[in-house]
Amino acid sequence: MTWTIAPEPYDSPVAAALWRAYYTEVSDRWYLLHENRRTDPAELEREIAARTGAELAPPDGQLLVARHEGTPAGSAGVRLLSPTTAELTRVFLHKQLRGRGGAAKLVTAAEEAARALGAHTIILDTRHDLIEARTLYTHLGYRETDPHNNDPYAEHWFRKALLNQR
DSSP states (O other): OOEEEEEOOTTSHHHHHHHHHHHHHHHHHHHHHHHSSOOOHHHHHHHHHHOOOGGGSTTTEEEEEEEETTEEEEEEEEEEEETTEEEEEEEEEOGGGTTSSHHHHHHHHHHHHHHHTTOSEEEEEEOTTOHHHHHHHHHTTOEEESOOSOOTTOOEEEEEEOTTOO
8 A cells, every 4th residue: 555645735626625525524423423414515615615724835834635546535734823833634534545554644744744834842623523533643642631722613632742753
């Protein structure tokens, strides 16, 4: 299995397709858990339009795309919140490719991108129902912390020091 990870413009067709898959999955999971329904298509379109990903553009951000055997498979973004703190966001891997090592490679590449932006610390938030994400972050050395934002969907907050890991 060949994985490659490379920067991608946040507004590319590849990024748009991956974000559509990401938002569809996380939104459907939330609605199925809380309201026993899938996401309303109009709501999904509004959410995708509202979250362009522009914060993941250089010089203060970076979007990475993982490809499995040349096919876009997932994404991860980092953006500076301060000169020394980056946020990891939009981590996604197509379901059929999970469990093959790609997610760890993607997050590790995002950590390197955060270091290149000058970050010494990386933070993230996630939901309680995204168990596989929480497991991945813990496995990669992230520690659960107190909340660092007031996102209504955030239920778990994580942090990792990036110093001395080059």
